[in-house]
Amino acid sequence: MELTCTGAGSRLILKLEQFNPTGSTKVRMAREMILAAERSGALKPGGRIVEPTSGNTGTGLALVAIERGYRFLAVVDGHASKDKLRAMRAMGAELIMVGDSGEGPSTVERRRVAGEIARDTGAFWPDQHHNPSNNAGYAGLADELLADLATDVDYLVGAVGTGGTLCGTVRTLRERGSSVTSIGVEPKGSIIFGGPGGKYWQTGAGAGAGFPVGPNVRHDLIDEGVTVSDMDAFTTARVVARRTGLLVGGTAGAAIFFALKRLALVEPGSTMVALVCDAGEKYLDTIYDDAWLMERGLLNEPAHQRLHRLLAAFEESQRLAAIDHARTGT
Numbered sequence: 001m002e003l004t005c006t007g008a009g010s011r012l013i014l015k016l017e018q019f020n021p022t023g024s025t026k027v028r029m030a031r032e033m034i035l036a037a038e039r040s041g042a043l044k045p046g047g048r049i050v051e052p053t054s055g056n057t058g059t060g061l062a063l064v065a066i067e068r069g070y071r072f073l074a075v076v077d078g079h080a081s082k083d084k085l086r087a088m089r090a091m092g093a094e095l096i097m098v099g100d101s102g103e104g105p106s107t108v109e110r111r112r113v114a115g116e117i118a119r120d121t122g123a124f125w126p127d128q129h130h131n132p133s134n135n136a137g138y139a140g141l142a143d144e145l146l147a148d149l150a151t152d153v154d155y156l157v158g159a160v161g162t163g164g165t166l167c168g169t170v171r172t173l174r175e176r177g178s179s180v181t182s183i184g185v186e187p188k189g190s191i192i193f194g195g196p197g198g199k200y201w202q203t204g205a206g207a208g209a210g211f212p213v214g215p216n217v218r219h220d221l222i223d224e225g226v227t228v229s230d231m232d233a234f235t236t237a238r239v240v241a242r243r244t245g246l247l248v249g250g251t252a253g254a255a256i257f258f259a260l261k262r263l264a265l266v267e268p269g270s271t272m273v274a275l276v277c278d279a280g281e282k283y284l285d286t287i288y289d290d291a292w293l294m295e296r297g298l299l300n301e302p303a304h305q306r307l308h309r310l311l312a313a314f315e316e317s318q319r320l321a322a323i324d325h326a327r328t329g330t
Contacts, residue, residue: 001246003256004314007321008268012259015145018248018279022059022087025277026204029137029164030060033126034068036133045069048123052076052110054203055084056278057128057162062091073123075114077106080203083282107211128162129214138168145169146176151271153180157259158275159205159251160184160192160225163216165275170221183262184222185255187233192217193225201230201286201296202250204277228254231298234287236260237280239307241288247280250287260310 005011017025037043051061052075065072074088077099088095098113099106118125128134145153153173158166170182189198190206197209207213219225230250237253240246248256255274263272286292293299 007317010266010270012263013273014276016276022063023279024056026056027060029134031064032137033131033133034064043124050114050117050123050125052114055080056204058088062088062093075110081282107208134164134216135168139172142169142172152178153273154270155181155272157183157255160186161205167218167221182223184225185258186227188227188229205251228257232257235303248276249278252276
């Protein structure tokens with residue numbers, strides 16, 4: 001979906017991954033990790049799967065477990081979207097809750113508990129942060145971009161998180177001959193690009209203090225790494241909803257926020273793609289809820305207005321370019 005473009009012909013395209021089964025891009029890698037485990041013999045028929053997750057990987061694994069005949073146990077915390085937790089339960093997953101929802105994501109504790117369960121029960125732990133099949137699961141996403149756009153992807157902007165979505169897509173694009181420039185976006189407070197860890201409310205991306213960032217985060221495949229605040233990420237998601245009717249998640253809001261800031265600065269005629277990893281319907285009680293944002297100091301009306309003005313400026317640049325083209329014929 002084209003969100004906007006400039007008078008110079010540069011486009012911002014959204015890759016809407018929420019139309020996958022389970023409403024998330026993560027189902028791609030969940031399936032690939034399980035199929036690879038079957039091929040290697042690490043996962044036996046009728047076996048058990050355990051994975052720490054903030055939700056989208058969990059719903060993907062829950063679906064694959066149904067399809068392939070496994071039991072699935074998800075190690076989660078209260079920071080996750082309630083609807084993601086409900087979805088996993090609805091699909092028959094067993095949930096183990098850890099941590100304190102008031103202190104941000106419990107990424108380190110989730111891993112510790114999942115490791116203990118895997119050791120004590122013999123359950124298969126895919127370990128999405130360290131499993132190479134995570135990245136391999138996104139070859140299809142790259143091929144879809146090239147086929148659907150019928151042109152190269154000049155810039156790809158997306159959340160980093162486990163590394164799979166962005167790095168896996170970039171790797172395949174470059175293998176197909178693309179000259180894509182990749183921009184990784186993380187929440188402020190994530191340690192993936194260095195610096196001290198801090199509290200953040202974006203789910204599905206980020207790594208907190210003490211978290212062992214896995215090898216799927218390929219810094220050689222990320223040309224630029226940036227951080228975006230919760231307020232800017234969530235404000236952008238809400239503005240996109242108001243202007244298009246499309247509901248996107250918080251990490252998509254962060255990617256779109258940075259893409260909008262960069263769009264006017266890229267070469268004329270560029271194609272920039274922002275990865276929308278899941279749907280905003282999972283966050284109606286959080287980032288789309290005024291009271292939830294106000295409790296956390298994240299509701300900022302001037303920030304909303306600044307983004308509306310930026311999008312209006314892009315529309316005005318298109319209008320002026322059309323007038324200039326009609327006048328000069330160039």
